[in-house]
Amino acid sequence: MYKRAAALLFLPVYAFAQAKLIANYTIAARLNPADKSVSGHETLSWTNDSAAEVGELQFHLYMNAFKNTKSTFIRESGGSLRGDRIQKDSWGYIDVKSMRLAGGPDLTRSIQFIAPDDGNADDRTVIRVPLPKPVAPGAQIQVEIDFYTKFPHVYARAGYHGDFFLGGQWFPKAGVLEKAGMRYSTAPQWNCHQYHATTEFYADYGKYAVDLTAPSNFVVGATGVEKNQRKNSDGTTTHSFYQENVHDFAWTAQPTYLRLTRTFDADREVGAPELTDISRMLGITHEDARLSNVEMILLLQPEHASQAERHFRAAANAIKYFGLWYGRYPHQTLTIVDPPAGAGGAAGMEYPTFITAGTSWLLGNNDGSPEEVIVHEFGHQFWQGLVGSNEFEEAWMDEGFNTYSTGKVMEKAYGPRTIPLRLAGFPFSWLTSLPTATTEEVDRAGYLVVPKADDLWRRAWQYRTDLSYGINSYARPALMMMTLENTLGEAVMGKLMRAYQQKWRFGHPAAPDFIATVNAVSGRDMNWFFQQFLYSSNTADFAVGEVSSQPDHTGEGVFDEAGQRKTVTVEQASKIDKDKAKAKKETFRSKVTILRRGEVVYPVEIFMRFENGETERKQWDGQYRWVKYEFVKPSKLTFVVIDPEHKLILDTDWSNNSHVIKTKNATTVKWSSSLLFWVQQILQTLSALA
Amino acid sequence: MNSIDALHAGGRQMLRFRKLIVVLYFANLVMAAAVVAPLAMLISGRLGHSLDSDRLFLNFDPSWIMETIYSDTAWPATAVGITLGVAAIVFLLMNTFFAGGALAVFHREDDAFFSACARYFWRFLRLLLISAVFYGLVWALNIGLTSAIDRGRETSMEARPWVMLGWVRIALLWLLLGVVNMIFDYSKIITVKRQKRSALRATILSLGFMRRHIRRTLAVYWMCAGVGALFLLAYHGLSEVLGQASTVAVVVLIAIRQLYMLTRMWVRLWTWSSESHVYNEQDQPVQTFSSTIVAPAPPSLAVAE
Numbered sequence: 003m004y005k006r007a008a009a010l011l012f013l014p015v016y017a018f019a020q021a022k023l024i025a026n027y028t029i030a031a032r033l034n035p036a037d038k039s040v041s042g043h044e045t046l047s048w049t050n051d052s053a054a055e056v057g058e059l060q061f062h063l064y065m066n067a068f069k070n071t072k073s074t075f076i077r078e079s080g081g082s083l084r085g086d087r088i089q090k091d092s093w094g095y096i097d098v099k100s101m102r103l104a105g106g107p108d109l110t111r112s113i114q115f116i117a118p119d120d121g122n123a124d125d126r127t128v129i130r131v132p133l134p135k136p137v138a139p140g141a142q143i144q145v146e147i148d149f150y151t152k153f154p155h156v157y158a159r160a161g162y163h164g165d166f167f168l169g170g171q172w173f174p175k176a177g178v179l180e181k182a183g184m185r186y187s188t189a190p191q192w193n194c195h196q197y198h199a200t201t202e203f204y205a206d207y208g209k210y211a212v213d214l215t216a217p218s219n220f221v222v223g224a225t226g227v228e229k230n231q232r233k234n235s236d237g238t239t240t241h242s243f244y245q246e247n248v249h250d251f252a253w254t255a256q257p258t259y260l261r262l263t264r265t266f267d268a269d270r271e272v273g274a275p276e277l278t279d280i281s282r283m284l285g286i287t288h289e290d291a292r293l294s295n296v297e298m299i300l301l302l303q304p305e306h307a308s309q310a311e312r313h314f315r316a317a318a319n320a321i322k323y324f325g326l327w328y329g330r331y332p333h334q335t336l337t338i339v340d341p342p343a344g345a346g347g348a349a350g351m352e353y354p355t356f357i358t359a360g361t362s363w364l365l366g367n368n369d370g371s372p373e374e375v376i377v378h379e380f381g382h383q384f385w386q387g388l389v390g391s392n393e394f395e396e397a398w399m400d401e402g403f404n405t406y407s408t409g410k411v412m413e414k415a416y417g418p419r420t421i422p423l424r425l426a427g428f429p430f431s432w433l434t435s436l437p438t439a440t441t442e443e444v445d446r447a448g449y450l451v452v453p454k455a456d457d458l459w460r461r462a463w464q465y466r467t468d469l470s471y472g473i474n475s476y477a478r479p480a481l482m483m484m485t486l487e488n489t490l491g492e493a494v495m496g497k498l499m500r501a502y503q504q505k506w507r508f509g510h511p512a513a514p515d516f517i518a519t520v521n522a523v524s525g526r527d528m529n530w531f532f533q534q535f536l537y538s539s540n541t542a543d544f545a546v547g548e549v550s551s552q553p554d555h556t557g558e559g560v561f562d563e564a565g566q567r568k569t570v571t572v573e574q575a576s577k578i579d580k581d582k583a584k585a586k587k588e589t590f591r592s593k594v595t596i597l598r599r600g601e602v603v604y605p606v607e608i609f610m611r612f613e614n615g616e617t618e619r620k621q622w623d624g625q626y627r628w629v630k631y632e633f634v635k636p637s638k639l640t641f642v643v644i645d646p647e648h649k650l651i652l653d654t655d656w657s658n659n660s661h662v663i664k665t666k667n668a669t670t671v672k673w674s675s676s677l678l679f680w681v682q683q684i685l686q687t688l689s690a691l692a
Numbered sequence: 693m694n695s696i697d698a699l700h701a702g703g704r705q706m707l708r709f710r711k712l713i714v715v716l717y718f719a720n721l722v723m724a725a726a727v728v729a730p731l732a733m734l735i736s737g738r739l740g741h742s743l744d745s746d747r748l749f750l751n752f753d754p755s756w757i758m759e760t761i762y763s764d765t766a767w768p769a770t771a772v773g774i775t776l777g778v779a780a781i782v783f784l785l786m787n788t789f790f791a792g793g794a795l796a797v798f799h800r801e802d803d804a805f806f807s808a809c810a811r812y813f814w815r816f817l818r819l820l821l822i823s824a825v826f827y828g829l830v831w832a833l834n835i836g837l838t839s840a841i842d843r844g845r846e847t848s849m850e851a852r853p854w855v856m857l858g859w860v861r862i863a864l865l866w867l868l869l870g871v872v873n874m875i876f877d878y879s880k881i882i883t884v885k886r887q888k889r890s891a892l893r894a895t896i897l898s899l900g901f902m903r904r905h906i907r908r909t910l911a912v913y914w915m916c917a918g919v920g921a922l923f924l925l926a927y928h929g930l931s932e933v934l935g936q937a938s939t940v941a942v943v944v945l946i947a948i949r950q951l952y953m954l955t956r957m958w959v960r961l962w963t964w965s966s967e968s969h970v971y972n973e974q975d976q977p978v979q980t981f982s983s984t985i986v987a988p989a990p991p992s993l994a995v996a997e
Contacts, residue, residue: 164849258849305852343851363851421754426862427855435932437752450758643743655763657756660743667736669745672942674732679949681724681776685783686956689720690873691827692787692820 021207021247021508024049025176032238033216033255037152038162044147044173045104048137052181052190055136059145060116060194061129062205064171067197068094068154068161072124074117078463079158079199086157086347094154094161098129098174104144107134119196119463127197128177147174156347158199163345165220166256170353171202175250178206178392178510185392185512195394200471201462203386203393203400205249207508215240216255223261223301223337224253225356247332247508248354249390254339259301264314266321266336268293280326283493284500293325299337306340306361309372313338313359316373319415320380324407327496328384328503336383338376350375352382366429370412370419374441377415378408389506396513397462397471398536402479409441409480442484446651448477453654454539458482459513481651482535488649489531490524498523534602535652542602544644545658547595547628551639554591555579592639594631594661598624600654609646613637639663695911698973702966705798706958709965712794712805716957719786721950723779731772734760750937788816794961795884798968812884818891819879826872830865837861874913877964878902881971905974912970916963923959927952 031042050056067075070093081088102108112132117125137143151172154161160170177194180187187193193204216222218239226245233239245251272293281291298317302310317338325331339358341348349360357379361372381404385391391399412419418438423430430436455470458478465471487495502511502519513536520528534540556575561568570578582588596608603624610618614637622629633639643660645653653659706713738760739745748756761769792812793805841861845854878898879891888894902909930948934941 164847166849303850305850342849343854344846344848363855418751426858427851428859434928435935437754439754443753443755446755447758450755450762453762641743655759657738657742657744657759658763660741662741662743662745665740666742666745667740668939668942669739669749670732670736671939671946672749672936673735674728675942675946675949676936677731678724678728679953681727681779682720682949682953684776685720685723685780686953686960688780688784689787690960691823692784692791692816 022051023208023246024051024206025208025249026210027173027208027251028211029173029251030213031173031215033167033214033220035165035167035217035220038167039153040151040169040172042149042151042173044149046145046147046174046176047142048145048176049142050137050139050179052179053139054182054190055138056179056190057133057136058192059131059133060177060192061131062127062171062175062177062194062197063096063098063129064127064175064197064202065094065096065151065153065160066126067171068158069126070124072122073127074120074122074125074196075127075158075199077122079468083158083199083347084350088157089155092155092161094152095126096149096151096172096174099148099150101131101145101147101174103133104146109133109145117196118194119198122196125196128194129174130192149174156341156345158347159202159351160252160348163342163348165258166342166345166348167254168339168341168345168348168351168358169224169253169255170250170351171197172253173251175205178204180510185510193392198394198463200465200468200475201394201397203250204390204395204510207247207249207390209246210244210248210251212243212251212253213240214243214253214255217257219257220255221257221259221261221301222253222255223259223299223339223356225251225337225354226333227335245333245355248387250353252351252353252356254301254356254358256301256342258304260304260307260310262300262302262310262314264298264300264318266293266296266298266318268295268325268330271318271322272326276326284497286500290329291326293322293330294332296321296331296333297335299335300340301337302340303342305343305363309361309365312365313340313361313372313376316376316415317380319373320377320411323411323414324381324384327407327410328500329507331383332388333383336380340372350379352379352386354383354387357382362424362427364427364429366420366422366424366431368416368420369422369429369431370416371422373416374408374412374419377411378404381407381411384503388508389503390508390510392510392512393462395461396459397475398458398479399511399513399516401475403483405441405445405476405480406483409445409484412441442481442651445477445480449473449481449652450654453478453541457537457539459536478652484651485535485649486520486528486531488647488651490520490526490528494524530603534604538601540601541654542604542650542652543598543600543654543658544604544606544624544650545597545599545655546642546644546661547597549592549594549639549642549661549663551590551592551663553579553583554589554634556582587636589634589636590638592633592635594639594642595628596622596631596642596644597628598626602652604650606645606650607647608642608644610642611640613640695908695915695970698908698912698966698969699915699962701969702962702964705801705965705969706962708801709794709797709961712797712961713954713957716787716790716961717954719783719790720953720957723783723786727772727775727779730775738763784820785817788820789813791880791964792816792884795880795964795968798965799881799884799972808884812880815883815889815891815894816880819876819883819894822879822891822895823872823876826875827869830868830872833868834861834865837864870913870917874909874967875899875902877913877967878909878971881964881968885968885971901971901974905970908970908974909967912966913963916959916966919962920956920959923952923955927955 026047028045029042031040033040067073100110109131113129115126116128116130156163156168160168177192179190180193181190182188214222215238218237222241224243226243228241229244230242231239277288277291281288298314300310300313317336321331333355335355337356340361341358349358351358359372359376365371385403386393386400393400418440420431420436420438423436452470452473456465456474458474462471465474498520501523502516517532556578558570558572558575605623608620608622612635616635620631641660641662645659789809793809796803796808797805841854841857848854875898878901879894882888882897883894931945934945936942936945
């Protein structure tokens with residue numbers, strides 16, 4: 003059944019190659035550096051894609067999250083995000099000066115603020131605008147909006163710092179009208195969430211034509227292709243950007259940016275053998291696997307000039323591997339922004355064809371900075387940009403998919419990285435060799451901080467804590483996806499991820515859509531997997547219980563063998579055993595108990611090795627709480643290990659997954675002696691006070 | 693006696709007091725072992741019979757720490773923290789105790805070490821408390837500078853100047869900590885040499901002495917610190933070359949680390965000894981003259997007959 007479904011699934015692979023352009027924007031905006039603001043005029047052409055009449059519009063006014071301390075964003079975040087704090091008296095807001103239907107009545111007075119998520123009457127980040135006449139199914143309306151956006155000092159993604167500007171969530175943006183059958187909707191309804199500290203992306207695809215006027219000394223970068231630059235008589239320049247098939251538009255401006263460009267040359271980056279390999283693995287043609295050229299535009303801080311090539315290389319690696327695995331990046335440009343020192347809040351962000359990176363003046367040796375952030379933010383072009391998941395309601399399908407994909411790209415392109423330890427901006431890796439860690443190990447460490455705080459599948463603002471949001475949106479889903487890959491195999495996982503990306507490119511899928519793809523492509527019912535790992539907070543822990551391996555003594559007593567009764571005395575049995583030992587024909591009875599300590603049921607492999615090199619492999623379905631194995635072999639058991647390949651990455655304790663008969667002291671000695679030395683050092687340093 | 697002569701004299705004296713190094717070393721080792729023992733038992737308990745031991749031997753996996761904290765095993769973080777704190781205090785007191793003996797035998801080599809330890813302990817303890825005020829002031833200055841640099845960094849568009857200022861701050865911190873350390877080294881030396889009972893008086897005398905001989909005292913202290921830094925570099929180089937990828941390398945590194953700890957003890961004692969020589973030579977008691985006026989004998993009034 004699933005195989006047939008898989009065949010059907012591939013039919014609409016390119017059905018969404020061109021997005022349905024529902025919300026199209028033409029914006030003319032002017033940057034006012036003196037008062038850190040933008041004044042603009044926006045024309046929104048919006049199409050009612052549902053089968054019902056629509057009597058109102060809903061918009062995000064996200065800059066109002068920074069208007070006062072009563073907004074939901076600041077209540078949730080406490081005025082700090084990712085280590086940056088809101089600056090005193092630096093408020094941001096957006097005023098809709100006027101709104102009217104093109105050639106129609108003024109709507110400004112009918113604007114109402116709503117708070118669909120938490121009922122916070124003080125939150126001003128979402129508005130509803132009742133229309134004088136409903137929009138008929140399939141009909142399009144044009145809304146003319148004059149707006150004024152005042153930027154806050156940047157601490158949470160958008161704003162200003164000195165003469166640096168990052169314009170994200172800066173214009174009135176329409177919510178998504180979810181029609182019946184789309185995601186979880188049974189009838190047409192607006193999906194327009196408030197701006198939360200943890201989440202901000204869900205919008206319809208469209209085309210953006212934006213004219214941004216800034217003083218001529220500013221270097222400007224934005225979503226899409228810069229079609230034109232026009233010098234104005236007042237010392238300003240108007241930059242005209244255009245982009246289709248995207249659901250947001252962001253820009254940046256700063257006079258001192260170094261603007262550098264490189265071309266991602268698809269034919270040079272991806273050789274024929276690589277194309278062949280990927281085509282074979284995914285079962286696609288060379289032509290489908292082939293990538294497109296991309297113009298990479300880097301807006302770099304002057305003090306990071308020497309890092310330009312590392313930025314470009316990271317972006318090229320991301321374009322290459324994401325493209326090969328999930329389908330080519332369809333846009334012509336990628337703009338990478340390096341925010342200045344003091345504007346760290348703007349770093350590590352994703353907007354369509356436009357990402358912000360983040361680096362340091364001094365870089366460590368192979369510690370993955372700034373590469374990992376570039377790869378991750380580029381990854382959002384696929385998971386959120388091209389597949390338009392609802393980040394508010396299912397952050398794991400955005401951040402989680404992307405963390406999983408980022409890890410794979412980083413492992414492929416860079417291998418394990420050193421732990422990024424720094425003191426006063428000085429990288430430790432310059433002085434000493436540090437341990438290395440894979441993305442998987444780092445994610446697993448993060449997951450184990452609070453593995454049971456929440457179910458993985460929850461709305462982003464409804465996790466118990468921000469930490470739980472982070473773990474359940476990034477690390478845990480990435481580990482779940484790795485576990486899924488280990489369960490299904492790399493090739494099947496590759497096929498299903500590509501199928502999912504292609505099927506839902508420019509669409510708005512939900513969790514059941516992904517699960518359906520998994521089931522269809524793998525040909526297996528994997529609902530049990532998602533039920534346990536996605537829709538619950540259960541944890542997995544398999545452990546080796548009792549283990550013994552003893553000589554199998556000759557039996558004593560009365561035995562009936564071949565119709566004859568035979569009595570074996572204690573002395574006889576002992577002699578037989580001794581003779582066997584002398585002749586080296588002893589046998590050993592080895593007993594192993596495997597325990598399922600966690601709630602998660604998962605099939606595992608159990609591997610045992612004996613002293614003579616003999617091995618045993620057993621598959622256990624993990625259903626009951628324990629299973630026992632017993633062997634009589636000519637030699638003793640050396641070790642037993644559950645899940646030797648660590649397929650179940652979500653196992654909360656790997657140390658108890660194995661039992662070795664002979665004690666292993668090397669690691670204990672290594673670590674303990676290191677600890678001893680460091681404590682000696684601390685004490686001796688302290689003794690200088692005496 | 694110039695600085696180099698003082699260092700030579702200190703070095704020669706150290707050759708006669710090798711046992712002192714061993715005493716300090718074992719005190720350090722025992723205290724550290726007390727802190728580490730529960731952790732070693734924990735590691736052994738979790739990895740002693742686990743195949744993960746092989747994987748973790750080659751490269752540390754941060755997720756192991758988290759799984760250890762998360763697992764049913766009682767993670768002795770609080771216990772270790774308390775033990776480390778108690779060990780630090782006990783070790784500090786122990787060193788305060790030994791310092792009296794060490795400086796006494798550096799001053800008079802025939803002095804009994806342990807009785808000198810006891811003799812000066814309370815006086816040195818008072819010095820320790822006074823020094824805490826000085827160290828506190830240095831730390832407060834450091835916090836102030838850190839905060840000023842952070843404020844500057846927040847308003848700047850560049851990281852470079854602020855990172856560099858941060859390094860200057862750290863250098864200044866170390867310099868000031870060294871100076872305070874030196875002040876109280878000489879306070880102790882003065883306490884021993886002049887048999888001062890007042891810790892405050894010894895501190896004031898130390899400040900006066902250092903003011904009069906600033907170049908010499910600084911030179912001796914920082915040359916000793918420089919030698920200590922060379923030992924550190926040598927240790928670091930060796931440990932980097934060795935790595936810990938094999939059992940043999942681990943064992944060799946244990947030996948090198950303990951040897952390095954011995955050098956740290958030696959440098960500490962050598963510094964004290966050299967400083968004692970500087971003090972002995974530079975602060976010879978000033979010749980005093982009796983203020984009593986001896987009246988001349990009255991002239992004889994006897995008339996010769």
